[in-house]
Structures are given as C-alpha cells and as structure tokens.
Amino acid sequence: MLSIRIATRRLVAELRELLSMPPLWWSALYFFCLLTGYYVLRPVRDAMGATSEVAAVFPAGVVEWFAERGIALGEFTLQVLFTLTFLVMLVIQPAYGALVSRYARRVFLPVIYLFFIACLVGFYFIFDSGMSGRGVLFFVWVAVFNLFAVTVFWSFMSDVFDNVQAKRIYGYIGAAGTIGAVTGPSITRLLAERIGTANLLLISAALLGLCLFCIIRLRWWARQRERERGERGGQDFAMGGGVLAGIRLAFREPVMRAFAILMFFGVGVGTLLYNEQAAIAQRFYPDSDARTAFYAGIDLAINIVSLSIQLLLTRSLLNHLGVARVLLLPPLAILAGFALLTASPVPAMVALVQIVTRAGEFSIGKPARETIYTRVSPELRYKSKAMIDTVVYRGGDLSFVWLHKLLAMGGSTVVFGAGIVTALGMGYGAWRLGRTQAALPEGRNPETGTATAAAT
Template sequence: MTAEVPKQRIARFRAALVASPALWWALLYFFSLLCGYYVLRPVRDAMGASSDATAVFPRWLLDLAGARGIALGDYTLQILFTGTFFAMLLLQPVYGALVARFPRRVFLPVVYLVFIACLGGFWWAFDTDASGRGALFFVYIAVFNLFAVTVFWSFMADVFDNDQAKQVYGYIGAGGTLGALSGPALTRMLVEPLGVANLLLVSAGFMALCLLCIVKLRPWAVRRERSHHEQSGERPMGGSVWAGLRLAWQDPLLRALSILMFFGVGVGTLLYNEQAAIVREFYPTAEAATRYYSTIDWAVNTLTIVVQVLLTRWLLRRYGVAPLLLLPAVAILVGFSLLSASPLPLLVAVVQVVTRASEFSLNKPARETLYTRMARESRYKAKAVIDTAVYRGGDVTFVWVHKLLAGFGSSVVFLAGLGVAAGMTFGAWRVVREQRRLPEHASEVRRHAESS
C-alpha cells in the first residue's frame, strides 16, 4: 500500500503533463527563476551579515557618518532594509506604468532584461571589489526577487484558470523548489573555484532561460483568455498607474491579503535578524557565511518540496485554501512560543526553516490560487503592490522593531514576535473569510469584475 502512493502520484503528474503541455514550460520557468535567485541569495545574505563595512557601504558614506560619530556597521541590516523599502516605493509606479501602457509581450521581457543587465554591472563591481557593492547588491536582489516572482505568478494566472491552478500549482511550486534546492548547491560547489563575481553570470544564464519560457507560454495565455472571453493581455491594460494601491486599500480581500503579508513578513524579519547576529559571531568570512546560508536554504527547500509533493495539492483540492493559510500561522505561533522560552541558536535555525518552508509550500500556493479568480488589474497591479510595497513595508518596520528590542535579549524579541504571529493568524483568517465571495469558475470571473 505504501509503495503504491508514490506510483499514484507519479501517474497523476504524468497525466497533468499530458493534459497541459504548458505545464512543462511553467515548470522550467519557475525552476530557472528560483535557481537563478538562490544562486545569488547566499551572496546577498553574506553581504548583509558582513562585518566589513567597506564591502557594504561606499567609503564616502562611511566617512560622512564617522565624522558625526555614527558607526554604520552597527545598523547594517536596518539601513539595507530601509533602502530596499524606498527602492520599492520608487519602482512601484514604474512597474504600474509598464503594466498599464504596454502589452504583456513587451513588459514581461523588459522586466527580465533589466535584471540581466543589472547582473552584468554587479559582476564588474564584485570583480573589482568596488566599495559599497554590498548595499546596492542587497537592495537589487530584494527588488529582483519580489518583482520577478510577482510577475511569474501574475503570468501563471493568465495561463491557467482556477480549476487548472488547483491541479498544477502544486507541481509548479515543486519545480520551483527543485530550482531553489539546486541554486544553493551550485553556490556551495562554485563559490570557491569561480569566485563570488562569476556566480552572477551563472544566475544571468538562468534569467535568459526565463525569457525563453515566457515566449513559449504566451500562446497558452492567449488561448485561455479567448476561451473564457476575458480581457486580452496582448493589449495594454490601461487604467491608472496607482490603481494597485487603490485596489489593495479598498477591496476587503486584497486588504486582508495585505495584513497577512505585512505580519507574515514580520515574523520572518525577526528571525532573519537573530540569525544574522549568529552568523556574524560564528562565520566571520564571506565564504563561510555564504556556505552557512546556502545550507539553511537547502534545508528550507528540502522540507518545502516534501510538503509540496505529499500535502499541498491534496489539501488544496480537498479543503481549499483554509488549511494552507492557517496551518503555517499556527506553526509559527508554536515556534515563537518555544523561542521566547528558550532562544537557542539551533532552535532559531529550525524555526527559520519551518517558517520559510511553510510559507513556500502552503501559504504562497494558496494566495496565488486566489488571484486566478480575480480580474487582471488585481492580478498585476494590486498583487504587485502587496508583494512589493507591503512586503518591504513589513521588512522595514520590523527590522527597526528588532533593533529596539535586541538590547533586551532574544527572549523579549521572540515574545514580541508572538504578537506579530497573532497578527499573521488574524490576516489568514480574514483571507479565508473574504475569499468565499470570489467566483469559483473562470467563466464567472469577468462578470464578477464588471459588477465590482
């Protein structure tokens, strides 16, 4: 009986591939995207935890702060997260303008081409040990991750309708997790023989594969839109550049998703900052820190793919989004309760792995499935606001909260984190409640949008 379960899952996966050839390209797309990102993520994390301030900040800024008695190295993560937040605010209307004024076939490739061009510039910066490269790279990777992944899932909501999403999103997520597992493995294997700078070129190659997948998937998106008589993504969406902000504020479901995102980011930020303190103490070199972070990423993605293969698709089809949103919230509440009583470094790492894995394997697939039941403006504009501005707003808020609480000890940080986890649980409950008013079938989405 036990041996039959893997065979049945493999058979279902093969049937899904036969029923939807677009799934092949979606799997390759997400694999390439996350593999390319996770090649870079340990480099970013090593920069954030670096004790060498000159590798992170430009010399002129260090000198300027030093003349005023401020040691920037004591505020590295706070400054980096704040800079990332403002970068998101500046880029949000640029992205909104791209989406509003250009068709999908233009703005999707443009996003990735810009990222590839930036990687070329950072290759030069790391190859020449340019001062201040760490701060710019940290902000760039954060922007890249949120915008590139947001664009991916928005595009998937064009390619697959709600019924198809329940069938294939678990598989697509698993494909991304395989990429996320491969990325840290490549980093661990290549960082010493190639050096940090050349890892950026490896990532650029994966971004080029993403461009190929976009071209191959476009006809499937067009076909689905025509079959369901939806607004075509081959024409500019129009509307206001700021429509995403308005929708995220006015729509009850999008507002609930914003609350869930804000507090969900909060628990991750508190954990990330405690982990960075551990790395600074025990892994002082860039290579050692990069290797440590890649190990954490490997553990996160291993657990993620196990849950995706065994639970995600089954829970989503049988019970809907409720357990996928509420189970991670409960797990995080338990984890922070344990940490507030005993904040051991190993336990911090374990809770970090469980928190991130539950986000990737349960919480995120549930949220992305909801967008297949919304209008295109919500999928591209409001979703981008939630996934970028709200996300980084949570980052910058809680990185400073952590700075204020860190002086009182880890137990106090995690005790406060219990309140943040409670906010996440409230947001999850509101999303479960509000999503019930969404249409279930693709044929109803357009009528729902027109009546809103």
Template sequence: MPAETTTEKGANFFERLVQVEHGEWPRLGIAFFYFFFLLGGYFMLRPLRGAVAANNSEILHWLYTGTFIAMLAIVPVFGFLVSRFRRGQFIPAIYLFFISHLVLFALGFEGDATPMWMQRAFYIWLSVFNLFVVSVFWSFMADIFRPGQAQRLFGFIMAGGSIGAIIAPSITKGIVPGFGAAGVMFTASFLLMLATLLAIFLGRYSRKQSQNQPTEVIGGSVWEGAVQVFRSEYLLYACLLMLLHNLTSTFLFNGLAVLVSENIAGFEERTTFFSHVDQIVQVLAFSFQFFITSRLVRFLGMPRTLVMIPGLLAAGFVILGSSMGLVLFAAVQVAQRSLNYGVLGPTKEMLFTVVDRETKYKSKNFIDTAVYRGSDVTASWIFKGLTSAGISIAHIAWIYVPIMGVWGFGAWRLGRLYTQMRASLPSDETVAR
C-alpha cells in the first residue's frame, strides 16, 4: 500500500511543519479548537480532583472502585445510544448530559467546607467524565479521518487539546482565590458548551463533504462492542497496553497524592500545586504532539514507537527506587504523563483508524472506559495492599520495573498487528466520514 504523502509543491512553511494538505484545513481547524475547548474545560477541573484525592488519600482505592462501577453502568447506555441514533445526535447529547451535572456540582461546592460525600461524588463523576467525553471525541476523529491522515494530523489535533490544558490551570489558579471551586466549574461549563457547538458544526461539515449523505446509524447489539474485544487479538493487545500503562500511572498518581497529603496542607494550596504539575505536563506534551510524534511514527514505525515509552519509564522507576522525595516523584509523574499525552495518546488513537465503525465507537469506548477504570481499580487495590503491608513507595517502584518489560512486549506485538491491518486496507485514500 503506498504511503500517504504531504503535498510539498505550493505548501507554505506552516503546512510543511504540520504536514497538512490544502483541502484538510477546515476539518483539521475545527477538530483542533473542538479539542482545545474540551480539554481546556477538563483541565480547569483536574486540579480540583487532585485536591479531593489528597483530602481522601486513604480511601482512593474505594473511589476507583466507585468509578469503575459507574463506568460499568454507563457503557450499556452508550451502546444503546450508538445502536439507535446517528453520530450527530448522540455526541452532543452526551456532552450536554455531563455539562448539566457540572452546573449542579458548582451550586454545591464550597472548598474545604464542601461535604465529604459531595467531594467524593465529584471525584467519581470527573473520573467518568474525562474518559468518556475524550473517548467519544477520538471515536469521532477516527470516523472522519483516514489512517494516513491520522498519522500526520492526530498529533496536531492533540496539540490543540494540550494548548487548552496549558492555559486551563492558570485560569483555575486565577479563579480559585476569588470565586472558589464553583467559579472554576461554571467557567469550565462554558468551555465545554463551546466544544459541544464545535462538535455539531464538525459533524455537519463532514456530512457536507460527503454530499450531504446522513451518517448511518451503526446499529447492532448494545453489548457488541464488549463482546468484540474478547474475540479480537488486536483489541486484546490494546487492552493489555492500557492495563499495564494504568498500573504504572495509577501508582504514580496515588503515590503523589500520598506525598502531597504529607507535605502540603490546605485545599487551595494543594489545588495550586497540582495546577503547576498539570501545566508543566501539558507544555511538554504539546512539544511532543506538535513537533515530534507524527515524525517519530514515520521514522521508527508503530512497533518501535510504542515500545519506546515503557523503556523510558523503566529508567524513571529505577531512579525512584533508588531515591525518593516529593519533587523527584512529581518529576517522574510529569515524564509519564507527558509521554502519555504526547506520544502514547496520539498513537493509541491511530490504532483505531484501521477498524470498522462499530469497533471505533462501541469497542473503543468499552476499552477507554470500563477496561481503563477496571485497570485503575486493580492498580489502586494493589497499591493499597502493598502500602498496608508496610512496603515503602520506593520499594514498590522496584516491583513495577518488570511490568515495563511485559508492557514492552505487548506494545511491540500490537504495533506489528496495526502495521499488518493497515497494509491490508484497500487503500489509505478511502474517505472516512
């Protein structure tokens, strides 16, 4: 299969930098700002979740369990919507559903005076929200961009989200002292509403590009997406990749929450700390997404690109096992999240451009939500069990090093399968819509 090439003749410097062709700008631009507002809204809220996690560091494993149960409840509802309604109907409905809940939380939040049950409910809600709406976004992108376009453009689209995520913590830091958590939530609701409007506009533009043919209702069983995961070697390796990544990221999140609770006091101070961490992560992630990731995949290929991440993180865990402290631990988490958002995120979304529409929406959503949070639950209970047994965070870091080896093997195999599936497509020029 011939590789898709960027039009060089007549392309300006920015087009060559982004690797975009002339006719792709409208769709790419809408997708860029759609993700900008979507992640901007979420990352305004994320420091609040970090502060809640620090306030509840002793029961994080139960909050993960509650999130997983909520995910299991919502997956069949999403499967029903996808099976019965067109893309232009169920995507805006999902966003409006979450926005209405956020407004209700804003009316009840009062910082440290917020009832503990509401803080915990918000933690679970936001943990469901961030996975669900981002998963829907990337299912949408995989539906309207071809595999070759995805390899060139998904990094740039993700960079739009990173810019929103870079700006958002500063907005949160500016709002919290004067207006508290409620002010942050109302502002985030406005950004999410803008993302919803752009989702509607992008759907209409894509339909217009397809001669105004309405997108087909995907149909099928409510549970078909979950069933298909266990029938497909490709999807099972995707699940393994997510499981092992989450074992790593959840350890880093929980460990940092424990260290913050021991070293930083006060809801606003902890929110500010997590805002700084988020901002550094997004600056680094943006650099990967905008300048490096698409070129990395082209130069190394998908298998080597996916293997690179556990290799680098293994070195970070060796350092943590040898030395421990809040700043060092935060630095390793920054590295992990930067690689996740900057490299693993775009490549993971590319993996779903070579499958059918039902898999893109149903199976992908099942993996991104139920499997993702299921691995979170597993990792959080492992962390709780190890710390309850008296094992230090530094010693736990050593335990995780072999996990990186298994992750590396699964990543290599998944990358090879992707390469084979892409080569078997009739043409990389087949238009998605």
C-alpha cells in the first residue's frame, strides 16, 4: 500500500509539472480524438469482415463471377480483404510520397485529414443507401486510414518534441490514446442501434475535425523545434526529394532497415497469436456468448495494464534503462510467452500472453520506437516511416496470415513453436535498432543549438 501511495504522489506531482506544457495537452487531445474516431469505426469494420452476407461485402457481380467458377467467395473473405489492403497500401505509397515531397507540412497534414473526413461523409451516403459491395471498400479504407493517420500523428509529434521531451511525455500521450481506444467502442456500443451505423461515421468525422484543429494549434511549437534543430522550415516549405524516397531510404539507412525488421517480425508474432487464439477460443468456448466474454476480458485487461504502465512506468523505463534496453523488453517477454504456450496452449495462457504482447507494444515498444524518430531527418520521419508503418506492416500481416493457415495443420504446438522463431526475429530487430539508434545525435541543446551525442 505504501508503494502505491508513493507512486500516486509521484504521478500527481508529474502531472502538475506537465500542466505547464500546453503542447502535451494538445497532443494528448489529438491522439485521444484520433483513436476514439478509429475505434468508433473498428467494430463496424469487424462486423463487415465477419458477416455471412457476402453481397454486403463484395459487389454482386464479383460474387457471381467466382460462383460460376465453383469458388465460394465467402469462405475466403478475410484473406481477400487482407490481400486487397496490402495491394492498396502499395498503390497509395507513391501518392503519399508525392504529397509529402511537393507540399509543406502546413498543407499536406490538413489535406490528409480533410481527405479522410471527406471519405467518411461519402461512406455515410453509401451505408445509408445499403449499396452492395460496401464492405470491401470500408474494410480496406479503415485499414489504410488507421495506419496512415497514426503514422502521420507520430511523425508530427517528432516535429513538436525533441528526444528528451519524448522520453518524458510519450507515455502520457499514449495513455490518452488508450483512453480513446476505450471510449470509441463504448460510443459505438451505446449508439449503434439507436442512430444507425451511417450516423456513427459522422461522429468519427467530427472527431477527425478536432484532430485538424489540434494540428493547427501545435504548429507554433513545431516551428520552434525546427529552429532549435537548425532545420529548414518544413512547416512552411516543401520537403522535396523523390516520390519513392521512402522505399529507397528504408533499404539504404541502417536505422530504417532495423525498424523494418522489427516491424515485420513484431507484426508476425501478433498475427500468429491472434489467429491461433481464435482457433483455441473456438475449441474451448463453443458457445458464442462465452467466447465473446473471453475476448472482452482480454481487451479490458490490455487497456488496464497499458494505461497503468503508460502513466506509471514508461517515462522511468525510457529515462533510466535507455531506449536500447527498453526495445528488448517486449520481444523477451513474448519469447517467454510463446515458450510457455508451446508447452501449455490453453485459453488462460493464451490470454496472459496476448495481454503481455499487446500491452507491451502499446505502453513500451511503441513509445520507445517513436522517440528515435525525433533524432532523424524529416524525410525519414515522414516518408520512410510511413512506408514501414504501412507497407511493411501489412506485408508482415499478410505473410503470417497465410503462414498460420499452413502451420495450423500441425496444431497449436507447431504454431507457437514457429512463434518462438518469429519472436527471435523480433528480438534481433530490436537489438539492431538499439545499436543503430545509438549512433544518432541525441538532440539539440536549446541554448546553443548544437547537436549532442547519443546516450547508449
């Protein structure tokens, strides 16, 4: 009890100190609105992906075309949706690269969010009309929206805060997002049957409008940080560079290659665990209500654990252990979890490892990675980061979805055994990233404007 009181006093003192940092509160509001808006949409997306009404997901003509060739499209709904999402990511990447290269951030950041808002208004009319094939459009769009909107958010945070500030406050910003992740589904659950799915899309659009307002308010601090770094005014001038520079830089720069390795295998462990969790839950909980309760309990625990770590531990871990060591914590925990699951693939153990995996990602892994982006060039922050967070992410998702289908024929032990190998790959990526980020400049001294060496 004494330790809890001490931790609470420290938290209160920390929050009082942070009240003097307006950019933190605007950033927290921004991330809260962004994830609330996304999690309002996510249950709608998941319902479309899981529906038995194939005509609601795919256009009637496409369903008929496959049926004529003896293929029941409904049996491959998720595989088709994931594949299409990856292909769309590939197509969008050059368009995003062109936007970032040719327009200043004060232009392209609002344009991205205005585009998403316009899409939601369009989907409002599509859902209201009950158009056939709306499911595939909405599922793919939500996946694109989630990855691009979140990666743009963290890229912008790297403009607003330096490395020292990021280690102090990214946990708190993440906590605001976690609260949004709880608020969004609550809004959907409360209002879906009362106002209808189409009107929920307008609520999400309004929340994105608030994100746009936060971007405008944060622009002053982003310009201030540019002056301290000695960077050319990216808020007001185009970045330049090639449209496909994000892909080229991801392969050329050692730190970005390490990011890509960590992302690919990190997505892999999550995908293997998620898919095998579904199979185990179906086996142990044949009743759908019991299965729903099982999932709900996991989600609740993930949010509680994530929020607790974000508020109480993230700052201390980043400042006392350093980024390199913190990056290794999630893969080590996952490696231990998969080893236990190989020996005992039961629901309680799956739930425990899922909680550790996702809570560790939200509260430790993500903040540690994002602090590194405060120390790289704007082109790496906006172009290469977007490529890794979208194309590499979805490429890993797609690869391990099909790999799981193959491994599942050997049972849970085989899946989790492969998970151990994947976790080792994730650990290698974290180790590489820890080593390469140590060579980056730590930041700039606000008083002298000179670069300081990285702390190992």
